[in-house]
Amino acid sequence: xxxxxxxxxxxxxxxxxxxxxxxxxxxxxxxxxxxxxxxxxxxxxxxxxxxxxxxxxxxxxxxxxxxxxxxxxxxxxxxxxxxxxxxxxxxxxxxxxxxxxxxxxxxxxxxxxxxxxxxxxxxxxxxxxxxxxxxxxxxxxxxxxxxxxxxxxxxxxxxxxxxxxxxxxxxxxxxxxxxxxxxxxxxxxxxxxxx
Amino acid sequence: xxxxxxxxxxxxxxxxxxxxxxxxxxxxxxxxxxxxxxxxxxxxxxxxxxxxxxxxxxxxxxxxxxxxxxxxxxxxxxxxxxxxxxxxxxxxxxxxxxxxxxxxxxxxxxxxxxxxxxxxxxxxxxxxxxxxxxxxxxxxxxxxxxxxxxxxxxxxxxxxxxxxxxxxxxxxxxxxxxxxxxxxxxxxxxxxxxxxxxxxxx
Numbered sequence: 043x044x045x046x047x048x049x050x051x052x053x054x055x056x057x058x059x060x061x062x063x064x065x066x067x068x069x070x071x072x073x074x075x076x077x078x079x080x081x082x083x084x085x086x087x088x089x090x091x092x093x094x095x096x097x098x099x100x101x102x103x104x105x106x107x108x109x110x111x112x113x114x115x116x117x118x119x120x121x122x123x124x125x126x127x128x129x130x131x132x133x134x135x136x137x138x139x140x141x142x143x144x145x146x147x148x149x150x151x152x153x154x155x156x157x158x159x160x161x162x163x164x165x166x167x168x169x170x171x172x173x174x175x176x177x178x179x180x181x182x183x184x185x186x187x188x189x190x191x192x193x194x195x196x197x198x199x200x201x202x203x204x205x206x207x208x209x210x211x212x213x214x215x216x217x218x219x220x221x222x223x224x225x226x227x228x229x230x231x232x233x234x235x236x237x
Numbered sequence: 238x239x240x241x242x243x244x245x246x247x248x249x250x251x252x253x254x255x256x257x258x259x260x261x262x263x264x265x266x267x268x269x270x271x272x273x274x275x276x277x278x279x280x281x282x283x284x285x286x287x288x289x290x291x292x293x294x295x296x297x298x299x300x301x302x303x304x305x306x307x308x309x310x311x312x313x314x315x316x317x318x319x320x321x322x323x324x325x326x327x328x329x330x331x332x333x334x335x336x337x338x339x340x341x342x343x344x345x346x347x348x349x350x351x352x353x354x355x356x357x358x359x360x361x362x363x364x365x366x367x368x369x370x371x372x373x374x375x376x377x378x379x380x381x382x383x384x385x386x387x388x389x390x391x392x393x394x395x396x397x398x399x400x401x402x403x404x405x406x407x408x409x410x411x412x413x414x415x416x417x418x419x420x421x422x423x424x425x426x427x428x429x430x431x432x433x434x435x436x437x438x439x
Contacts, residue, residue: 064268064417068353072261111350115321119314127310142360145313149353151265217259218428225414225421232413 046171053175059152060183060224061231066152069143070184071220077200080188081181082136086125086144088177091153093121095173098161105162114157115148122148152180190223191215239375243382250383251390252434256354258394258427263354267395268420270345277399278392283345285388287327288358291320292384295359296377299367309368316359324350358387397427 059065066087073083097117098105105113126144129137137144147153156176161169193199195214213219256262263284270280295316303309328346332339349355362380370376401423410419 067264067268068261071264112318112321115317116314119317123310123313126313142357142364145360146262146353146357148313148317149356213429216432217261218425218432220261221421221425221428225418225425228421229411229414229418232418236413 046168049168049171050175050178053172053177053179054182055179057176058179058183058231059176060180060187061228063155064228065155066150066180067224069146069150070180070187071217071224073140073143074184074188074191074220075215076192076196076198077185077188078136079139080184082129082133083140083143084177084181084184086129086140087147087150087152087180088174089125090118090121090147090150091156091177091180092170092173093124094118094153094157095161095169096166098157099164099166099169102162110162111154111158114154114162118153118157119148152176187220187223187227190227191219195219243378246379246383247386248437250386251393252431253437255390255394255431256357256387257391258424258431260357262357263352263391266348266352266354267398267424268417270348271395271398271420272402274396274399274403276345277395279341280345280348281388281392281395283342283349284352284354284391285385287320287324287346287349287352288355288388288391289381289385290327291323291355291359292362292380293377294319294323295362296367296380299363300373300376304367312360312363316363317356320355320359321350354387354391358384394427398424 053059057063060067060070069083069087074080094114094117098114122145125147126137129140129144156173160172164172189199191214193204195210195212195216197203197205197208197210211219214223250256254260257264257267266280266284271277298315298319299309299312303312303315324346328339328343331342331346362383365383366376366379370379398420402420405419405423414422
């Protein structure tokens with residue numbers, strides 16, 4: 043049990059996919075314009091990660107090593123298609139605002155990275171905890187970045203106005219704001235972990 | 238009319254909606270291979286070639302396979318498989334016929350397989366042209382032009398970035414900000430500069 047908890051917690055802090063490993067940056071930057079978008083993306087990616095980790099770890103002994111990457115990609119793409127169709131059916135507004143970044147989960151390096159580095163070498167239960175930990179770490183990072191960007195760039199949080207009369211800096215919800223925020227955040231994380 | 242539209246697509250993809258700086262596609266190679274100018278240039282060439290070729294291939298898959306059988310929902314699965322196997326094929330082909338070329342481009346081709354910019358241009362093509370257009374040839378030309386120009390825009394920004402980062406090596410940067418963080422800040426400033434292009438009107 044302790045081991046499983048360690049697999050879970052490492053994804054959130056020590057090996058946080060966004061801040062420590064710098065994986066999956068494209069969706070992180072592109073969809074973090076509002077907290078709802080960021081959270082939706084995080085949950086979608088977590089679902090794909092969980093599904094692909096379970097399947098990959100379950101059939102890891104049957105996949106020939108030479109063609110393992112194409113096999114992983116097919117498994118991941120299947121789950122991405124499931125997410126794509128579900129989101130279109132139940133959350134059409136979210137699906138529209140995430141746009142092409144929903145199908146792009148398939149090339150998110152976190153998902154393929156975990157399949158290759160963890161699930162293909164470990165049992166199902168550990169892979170499940172690894173996937174949930176990484177997914178939660180990714181979602182937390184997305185929510186943090188999008189909270190900063192939404193509050194500075196739009197003056198709102200989860201769509202609610204924070205301070206009346208605050209003139210928001212639109213730059214932060216545009217493209218440069220995303221790069222600026224993540225650059226400073228990684229810098230801060232580096233500074234804190236250096237000590 | 239036709240030519241005007243093509244020019245508009247080209248300018249839009251290279252400058253206004255640059256893949257790296259405003260769409261955030263292909264950030265991994267952008268940060269990973271931009272430390273020196275020469276590798277950045279080779280990476281850009283390889284990406285441009287693969288983007289153009291995969292635009293054409295996915296056009297064929299979409300209009301001859303997915304659309305006639307009404308299985309458009311398999312787009313993600315089929316596109317990624319076709320692109321990945323195509324890149325693998327090119328890699329094997331180059332390795333066999335020109336080891337010298339392979340030594341230069343081989344490692345970049347391997348990296349491109351799951352590059353979101355390549356997959357992204359295929360998805361964007363299908364959203365913008367393939368879903369709506371009835372005229373197959375027109376859609377093919379549009380897809381190919383968008384793929385090629387996206388690659389050109391990618392190469393251009395990658396070259397700018399590598400030039401700046403070569404200079405940054407000599408600067409005295411606070412230790413926690415070294416490497417990645419400062420690269421992001423530089424990219425933010427470049428992105429701000431590129432926002433100026435969004436004033437283009439046709």
